[in-house]
Amino acid sequence: MGEGIELVVLDMAGTTVRDDGLVERAFDSALDDAAVRVGTAEHQRAQRYVWETMGQSKIEVFCALFPGEPDRARRANAVFERCYDDLVARSCEPVDGAENAIGSLRDAGVRVCLTTGFARGTRERLLERLGWSDLVDLVVGVEEAGRGRPHPDMIQTAARHFGVIDPRRVAVAGDTGYDVLAGTRSGASVVAGVLTGAHDARTLTEHGATHVLESVADLPAVVS
Incomplete structure (x- = not known):
């Protein structure tokens, strides 16, 4: 070799x-739980940041999206992980x-x-x-x-x-x-x-x- x-x-x-889009779907669920609503400018900025930073640690992404709000970031990360787990259980x-x-x-x-x-x-x-x-x-x-x-x-x-x-x-x-x-x-x-x-x-x-x-x-x- x-x-x-x-x-x-x-x-x-x-x-x-x-x-198959599972990561993005899990991020969308986490953003919704964090009150970042679909159709808003905040949601569009968040989606763009998520796409640009694909491959980065997920908790680091949420900390960047919610600066100065560690509890919000941790909750969003927990929702992401739970949703991703549910998705891969059906499609992996x-x-x-x-x-x-x-x-x-x-x-x-x-x-x-x-x-x-x-x-x-x-x-x-x-x-x-x-x-x-x-x-x-x-x-x-x-x-x-x-x-x-x-x-x-x-x-x-x-x-x-x-x-x-x-x-x-x-x-x-x-x-x-x-x-x-x-x-x-x-x-x-x-x-x-x-x-x-x-x-x-x-x-x-x-x-x-x-x-x-x-x-x-x-x-x-x-x-x-």
Whole structure:
């Protein structure tokens, strides 16, 4: 597996797990509970901010939407997580080819880590419903890393866990500009944007993607 790639770090929702608008629907429920009504200018600004920051830690998004109102932000985050849990309980599918890609990477001796802005409980339920408990080598969230995207902390936490000292031996893939920005800030040599989630090729390229792929299924060929 070429040019010394030892670790691949993959986003979850939109990259390895089909989103199908579930994250946005959960955000809309949280905004409604926080009295941000559909059709208002406040709702439009909030939706635009949510879209622009897809990939960021969800609690950080709500703290930015409701500055100086930590209780409101925490409640909105709790509503988001509850709604997302309910949605994925009814509709939770991997991106086509994701499982095979992960298996191919691991068979080639590459470590694979999933990263997510979801809280620990949400991501554990998601992994359980997908049957992915043993699919990857590691799962890292904000609780373990300290900061979410666009900071590189989750990627760097994974690298430290496996003793990967040279960031050029890391490949990163995600579906949002913040995923890509975190990858470039980590120093990873491969930072792939995928087109199965929130952002388009132009947005991914503008944030520094070294590759834009139709899907994570194409990633093994890039790092081979």
